[in-house]
Amino acid sequence: xxxxxxxxxxxxxxxxxxxxxxxxxxxxxxxxxxxxxxxxxxxxxxxxxxxxxxxxxxxxxxxxxxxxxxxxxxxxxxxxxxxxxxxxxxxxxxxxxxxxxxxxxxxxxxxxxxxxxxxxxxxxxxxxxxxxxxxxxxxxxxxxxxxxxxxxxxxxxxxxxxxxxxxxxxxxxxxxxxxxxxxxxxxxxxxxxxxxxxxxxxxxxxxxxxxxxxxxxxxxxxxxxxxxxxxxxxxxxxxxxxxxxxxxxxxxxxxxxxxxxxxxx
Amino acid sequence: xxxxxxxxxxxxxxxxxxxxxxxxxxxxxxxxxxxxxxxxxxxxxxxxxxxxxxxxxxxxxxxxxxxxxxxxxxxxxxxxxxxxxxxxxxxxxxxxxxxxxxxxxxxxxxxxxxxxxxxxxxxxxxxxxxxxxxxxxxxxxxxxxxxxxxxxxxxxxxxxxxxxxxxxxxxxxxxxxxxxxxxxxxxxxxxxxxxxxxxxxxxxxxxxxxxxxxxxxxxxxxxxxxxxxxxxxxxxxxxxxxxxxxxxxxxxxxxxxxxxx
Numbered sequence: 246x247x248x249x250x251x252x253x254x255x256x257x258x259x260x261x262x263x264x265x266x267x268x269x270x271x272x273x274x275x276x277x278x279x280x281x282x283x284x285x286x287x288x289x290x291x292x293x294x295x296x297x298x299x300x301x302x303x304x305x306x307x308x309x310x311x312x313x314x315x316x317x318x319x320x321x322x323x324x325x326x327x328x329x330x331x332x333x334x335x336x337x338x339x340x341x342x343x344x345x346x347x348x349x350x351x352x353x354x355x356x357x358x359x360x361x362x363x364x365x366x367x368x369x370x371x372x373x374x375x376x377x378x379x380x381x382x383x384x385x386x387x388x389x390x391x392x393x394x395x396x397x398x399x400x401x402x403x404x405x406x407x408x409x410x411x412x413x414x415x416x417x418x419x420x421x422x423x424x425x426x427x428x429x430x431x432x433x434x435x436x437x438x439x440x441x442x443x444x445x446x447x448x449x450x451x452x453x454x455x456x457x458x459x460x461x462x463x464x465x466x467x468x469x470x471x472x473x474x475x476x477x478x479x480x481x482x483x484x485x486x487x488x489x490x491x492x493x494x495x496x497x498x499x500x501x502x503x504x505x506x507x508x509x510x
Numbered sequence: 511x512x513x514x515x516x517x518x519x520x521x522x523x524x525x526x527x528x529x530x531x532x533x534x535x536x537x538x539x540x541x542x543x544x545x546x547x548x549x550x551x552x553x554x555x556x557x558x559x560x561x562x563x564x565x566x567x568x569x570x571x572x573x574x575x576x577x578x579x580x581x582x583x584x585x586x587x588x589x590x591x592x593x594x595x596x597x598x599x600x601x602x603x604x605x606x607x608x609x610x611x612x613x614x615x616x617x618x619x620x621x622x623x624x625x626x627x628x629x630x631x632x633x634x635x636x637x638x639x640x641x642x643x644x645x646x647x648x649x650x651x652x653x654x655x656x657x658x659x660x661x662x663x664x665x666x667x668x669x670x671x672x673x674x675x676x677x678x679x680x681x682x683x684x685x686x687x688x689x690x691x692x693x694x695x696x697x698x699x700x701x702x703x704x705x706x707x708x709x710x711x712x713x714x715x716x717x718x719x720x721x722x723x724x725x726x727x728x729x730x731x732x733x734x735x736x737x738x739x740x741x742x743x744x745x746x747x748x749x750x751x752x753x754x755x756x757x758x759x760x761x762x763x764x765x766x767x768x769x770x771x
Contacts, residue, residue: 304672324678334669338691338768348677351687381770392673399677 248435249278249301249403253310256296269460270296273310276454276463278403283429283436285446286454287492289500293461294439298407301437302328314402324348327401331408333388335380341391342367342376348399366394369428386417393425397434406438410445419477422448430474443496447488448480455495458503464495556738561745564738574727578746581712581723584640588647589708593701595648596655603656604663604693605685614660617653625650626714638719643712650711651704658704662696663689695766702758709751 716725
């Protein structure tokens with residue numbers, strides 16, 4: 246029994262002006278997510294991958310189909326599905342520690358427990374010395390580490406990440422990938438990770454789901470069986486290169502299609 | 511010369527202060543020139559020296575400090591009452607679209623009603639006492655604050671609100687613990703702006719039916735054609751405005767040090 250199940254979820258946006266045509270962002274999509282799966286959703290921009298993630302989070306409503314968490318349909322956002330956004334979404338008036346404690350505070354957890362949990366995650370993302378800093382003083386990588394710790398502190402059943410490292414430079418991004426994978430390997434978590442970076446998708450996942458250009462649908466679902474724990478060194482193995490070659494081809498076709506559609510539209 | 515007029519090129523703080531003072535010096539010098547040369551008669555415009563002398567007289571012979579205190583009290587009173595009403599309502603309008611739909615057309619209309627035009631009515635309703643003075647400032651400030659606060663709160667970054675929901679916050683938590691603190695620095699900035707406007711309303715209110723205050727003093731001086739006192743009164747308002755603006759800015763900086771500048 247999978248904890249998260251996406252059944253025929255589609256999304257149609259109404260026309261922006263009267264008389265216009267509907268925009269089909271996502272064709273009805275099925276996806277079964279097993280416990281402790283790390284699934285990366287890979288696709289060209291505008292393929293509806295973020296829309297799918299937002300529907301799972303409950304931040305957007307599907308036009309058709311439904312999302313089930315432990316057999317219960319998802320109605321709106323909730324703490325069982327934590328999310329990390331691409332843009333920095335830290336609360337700027339709170340210190341790093343207070344940001345991490347936000348969900349715990351909303352839950353009404355006693356202060357000592359909040360401290361204990363935030364201590365653990367501050368340590369986990371390497372920000373112990375920065376606990377009392379405000380977000381504006383942090384680097385981009387530190388901000389996203391805080392956002393990750395904030396989502397994890399709530400102990401969600403599913404962790405949703407929407408291109409969380411997209412705004413970071415290449416080197417920082419590689420370090421963040423290893424940090425996230427390390428946490429997943431030791432703590433175990435069900436993860437949905439949206440990205441358009443092929444290497445990132447392979448390195449992190451045990452399944453890569455490739456989406457087509459708009460209107461988005463799942464094109465293929467590729468298991469990545471490389472052993473854990475993985476370090477950056479797997480990126481230079483033959484197996485990694487083979488996966489990369491195949492996915493590059495799949496994505497290339499879609500990107501060309503998306504490009505052609507953008508011109509004709 | 512081109513180094514002075516390169517677009518957006520910063521100036522050193524020393525030069526900035528020098529230029530700022532120079533601005534005042536030039537205006538005062540011009541003022542002195544047109545009055546001392548007899549180009550403008552003292553009946554219409556007192557010179558800088560005569561104005562200072564009039565100011566000295568005001569403070570030490572006519573108890574002008576009391577007038578200043580009365581006016582400052584009225585501005586703060588009217589402004590605080592307006593703030594107490596408008597900020598909560600503005601927050602509710604910004605956060606809840608149904609509240610906004612109800613109040614927005616009404617307040618947008620009310621905003622264009624000139625506060626000074628209410629003075630005759632207010633005198634009828636509230637007499638010429640303090641209630642009338644406070645009412646003018648209240649009417650002048652309350653609608654402006656309300657609409658601006660609504661826009662600020664409504665413009666809270668969607669990511670912050672969405673993040674809060676995915677962390678388990680409910681509607682109440684999102685409004686009180688996300689939208690409110692996120693909007694606070696800009697709300698204070700708005701209050702600073704509107705406090706400046708309140709000064710214009712109080713003077714208008716004091717020009718009619720007042721027996722104390724800076725505005726009353728100016729009208730009183732007009733009866734004696736004392737342009738020195740009139741100009742000095744206007745200057746005092748400018749100085750108080752400058753000081754309160756500075757204090758407000760310092761308070762903002764102190765309260766919201768977390769905000770990225």
